[in-house]
């Protein structure tokens with residue numbers, strides 16, 4: 417195994433790389449969870465914790481279970497797992513928007529501590545299963561027993577409350593729920609959200625104090641993010657009246673995670689003596705719905721659906737590749753996604769000359785420095801690599817793995833990376849980058 421040539425700031429060999437990853441996770445550990453970043457994101461984030469648990473299972477297995485347990489302690493009565501769990505010990509203004517904007521404790525069924533009211537892709541059942549496989553004993557099985565009902569409730573919330581179109585898929589109500597906040601995928605539905613950048617004069621953004629504003633979402637993006645949060649919050653985060661909500665989208669990644677969670681729950685159920693059957697049935701239905709509603713034969717990839725406008729969204733982002741993680745994705749769609757992944761848009765190859773970008777690198781709105789509009793992210797590469805393995809493409813998976821390890825070896829545990837040079841961008845000590853590189857290093861290929 418060879419790592420890419422060292423770029424500024426990276427460790428010199430794979431032992432040092434592993435050590436850097438462990439040190440990063442240790443430094444970000446905060447009493448019962450890991451912060452994504454001490455500076456930019458000092459609270460607990462939902463899908464970050466799942467990815468982080470996967471890495472912790474290799475080196476600090478007991479913390480992997482504590483990470484998931486602390487997140488699920490903040491689960492709402494309706495089953496939603498909030499995308500941010502606020503640490504009450506931090507000062508007001510440690511992150512924007514903070515608890516004073518979310519006002520979760522006014523909402524019915526919210527926990528006593530402050531959280532957001534949104535969710536993120538449900539990758540937690542998969543994380544719990546992988547953590548168990550890496551570290552089954554002594555606490556693994558007991559932890560699965562504890563988590564299982566909460567993971568089932570998380571899925572039930574999504575299936576019962578968020579299937580706004582009634583087509584078997586989950587609707588996200590905010591770009592933050594996708595995890596790919598300012599992806600070009602959301603440009604069209606965001607343009608329809610009435611807001612003015614000037615409203616941001618009334619607030620102090622925390623992110624641009626810690627990262628280059630040119631790499632972050634714009635003020636107009638933030639004005640719209642706040643308007644959508646206000647609409648949801650002012651209805652008590654209830655999902656009954658969503659027909660009038662300003663942002664309603666079916667995201668391929670979110671729904672692929674939703675299906676992958678049922679596959680993982682089937683395996684967890686079998687391990688703890690519960691019935692895997694219903695999970696298998698639900699997994700099959702989700703994959704069928706995803707193919708029926710989000711696969712676009714014209715582009716050969718999955719596109720998000722704007723539920724308000726009643727049409728598929730056109731941007732070809734990396735979100736479209738992620739249904740590969742579904743083991744039961746039909747061969748026709750899996751083959752088409754491999755063609756898309758290998759195309760000049762994404763450049764996946766057995767020997768990659770550049771990292772996997774978050775957006776079509778041939779598109780006119782590709783922005784190599786701006787967050788989810790071009791830069792390369794380890795969590796997405798990690799998911800796509802799993803998908804390539806699941807669908808019989810070990811050489812491509814190995815190429816992607818080498819590329820990802822090369823990125824961290826070259827630049828350190830950055831939040832994201834320049835999609836041409838591989839230079840590190842965003843937070844320099846990012847939780848899921850550290851965790852997932854540990855997971856990649858532990859595999860042979």
Ligand code: 9WN
Nearest residue numbers: 452457461463464592595596597623
């Ligand atoms: C808003 C924590 C989170 C990630 C998201 C990423 C970013 C937050 C922000 O950071 O989002 O949730 O303030 O930009 O987009 O995927 O979970 O790392």
